[in-house]
Amino acid sequence: MLACRLFRNSLCGVVALILLSSGAAVHAQRLNDKDLERMMKNLRDDSKDFRSAFSASxxxxxxxxxxxxxxxxxxxxxxxxxxxxxxxxFKGSKAADPYVWPVVRSAGELDRLVYSLELDSKTTLSWEKARSEIHQIATSYGVAEPYSQSQVPIRN
Known part of the structure; x- marks a missing residue:
């Protein structure tokens, strides 16, 4: 009986340590403000290029x-x-929480279109660049993306 309690307590302790260390890892993934601003600027610029390629495609x-x-x-x-x-x-206030989810939601819809319509490689590459930036921003804000990397088709 005592051995079961000790085992259970030890197991709870290990689980708690794992949860605490994974929480620290999530915070470690948060980009600093300078990097976030640069990433958001890149995303803004890349979204213009993507829109142009997407329209043509x-x-x-x-x-x-x-x-x-x-x-x-x-x-x-x-x-x-x-x-x-x-x-x-973000540039003005260093906060953008309410603006992240709409970008991620639209990205999910665009992602489905880009891959279901099998658009040209220029458009797909442009999208994948923007999607990578969205991923980093969404991760920094703890926003789940409506798609996963495993859904991207493999090209030969």
Whole structure:
């Protein structure tokens, strides 16, 4: 009986240490303000490049000249504006919590479009660059992304 209690207490202690150390790892992943600002600026700039490539690629895709085409282009434009708002707000106040989730949500929708429509490599590479930046920003704010790296198709 005493051995069971000691084992249980030891097990609880080990679990507590693991949880505490994983919490410290999450905080260690938070970028400092200077790096976050640079990352948000890069994302803003890359979202402009992505929108341009995305529009051209959508024009050649299976959804061209449809309502989906217009919706997709509007989503890319909205994403570009959201990244601009995120950067401007953070630059002014060093806080951007309410601006991160809309960017991540739009990114999830764009991610599905980019890969389901099998857009050209320029657009895909541009998206993957932006997506990497979104991942770092979302991780810093503890925002879960609606997609995972395992869903990205493997290209030969």
């Amino acid at each position: 959508i024009h050649k895709s299976s959804i061209r000249n449809t309502g989906q085409d217009k919706d997709a282009r509007a989503l890319a434009e909205q994403f570009e504006k959201q990244t601009d708002e995120l950067y401007k707000h």
